[in-house]
Amino acid sequence: MAGGVRAVSASGCDAPSFNEMWRQLLPIGRSSVSGGYRRFAWGGADADCRGWFEEQARGRGLTYEVDRNGNQWAWLGDPADGDAVVTGSHLDSVPDGGAFDGPLGVVSAFAALDELRQRGVRFGKPLGIVNFGDEEGARFGLACVGSRLTAGVLTVEQAHRLTDGDGITLPQAMEAAGYDPDAIGPDPERLDRIGAFVELHVEQGRALDLSGDHVGIASAIWPHGRWRFDFRGEANHAGTTRLADRRDPMLSYAGTVIAARREAELAGAVATFGKIAVEPNGVNAIPSLVRGWLDSRAADQKSLDTVVDGVREAARAHAREHGVTLDVERESFTPVVEFDHALRDELARILGTGTGTGIEVPVLGTGAGHDAGILSGRVPTAMLFVRNPTGVSHSPAESATEDDCVAGVLALADVLEGLART
Structure with a gap:
């Protein structure tokens, strides 16, 4: 559905939780002219999305923090224990982008946690939810700035030279938004605590629509x-x-x-x-x-x-x-990103026997870049795709049906349970 997700009602999941999250996000940064989204890094709409993320984290009793690069984290358990399982995506958009690219992964992350709590799952590892900053690169022309800085593939000097169309530099924009641009840089200690990162994302193409599958697993990201x-x-x-x-x-x-x-x-x-x-x-x-x-x-x-x-x-x-x-x-x-084969195979095994899905999930490549691809050089990463019936992305026509969003939440919940439970 192009306008929102009405319900997630399988396996005792708290349906209003998903609906309410989606309803709160829908108007933020939405153009009344195009119907698309303009959520650009360190701007007003971005600040509102960040406020929403913090509210969801604290409302669930999770430990909330912002790292040196402006990425937001919500933790169940102590990440210092190591081998953490992390999920999430981003909340910014391309100019006049769709509602699902990025936000579906973040909303589904919180909804999957709600589902697992309903199941009574006991976690043996820390569980994290993340919103990476400036994934789309709409303002400064470079994608995945937050994850690139964290992984050390974007230097501080390079980041400080980034400038938007109005001549405002990244440091100036961060400072205006209340963040310290002098603190940015590689964060190896944080990444060393992560044992697996799984990003759920709406598919940016029609492979799943053509195959008739609700959910897919990523094999690789094209160079x-x-x-x-x-x-x-x-x-x-x-x-x-x-x-x-x-x-x-x-x-x-x-x-x-x-x-x-x-x-x-x-x-x-x-x-x-x-x-x-x-x-x-x-x-x-x-x-x-x-x-x-x-x-x-x-x-x-x-x-x-x-x-x-x-x-x-x-x-x-x-x-x-x-x-x-x-x-x-x-x-x-x-360059080409081959997702961790062992983790990818483990996702396929979990989803083949999972309580919410129990289906054989197709494996497919993608031409779109993601934070998961940037992090893959430092931590084992994997991706789940949710079917997009139009195949359209980076446009207001981007969509996902209620059934497919439900399937995505349940698939993500099964994966998190399989990777992080006691």
Whole structure:
């Protein structure tokens, strides 16, 4: 369902708990124009989501804390005991994103804990729920900032150089939101306490819809990255400059967009120019600069390299043709992530015999990046996907049915019970 989750009523789960959580989150950061969400890091809507998370944690008697990188944690048991089982996701969004990407994993985490308490499960390991900050990268252009900092794959110096579209730096934004930007950095002690991290997420694609399954297990995350293409030409008057005299970077950019589609099709990959900046950005002015960002992903590194190299060569050719200069910079990159095989197999075993599900769960890859992928280099990680009937994501059309959300909560509860009980 696109508007919300009405009930979770299996195995004695407290139905109003899930409903109430979802109802509280739905209006936060929602655009009355597009119906999508604008929950950007360290902004007002983000603060409201963080307040909601803290309220859920304290209302359940969990120990609440915020780490040095602004990630929120709720603990049942003492994480210092080690070998903790952690679940959760994120609450921020892309511009005009959907309701489910991120929040479904956090809401399901609290609902799964409620379910396990109803079952009377006794835990032999600490259980944690986390909300990672700035997963989408909508404001500062880099995804998974909170988990990258924690895992040490983003340096403090790199983080301090991140700037949003208004020229506000990450440290300035954090400080304005009441956090200490000088405290950010790697957090190995925290990660050493985690024995397993399982992230539930709405599927960003139609694999489960096509197979008819409620829930799936992730096998791997495709390698992916973001590249910035700067085409520099000559600003001039749109009405008085002859076509033959123009050095128009928009033409080079347009040809590169078409080339990206062609290269992706040939390699069986995906490539998208989804963001563009133009200077001087006047209706009656030939641009002096067209800056476009390429997002590309593929099932393996060789295919990804083939796509990006092909797009880069096409861009150079178009730039020469139209008398403009070109600079290409890789802004972020994540290699292929193979989720921990032993943990993945354990999830499949648990769900095959679980009290709430008891089904054979398909294993599938994904082209979307996640915090679980960032953490995989430091702790055993796994992911559960909940069916998305439209296959649409990063859009208000993103959806999940009531039955599938129930199945996701129960699957997550079974997994947490299998991994953390006495």
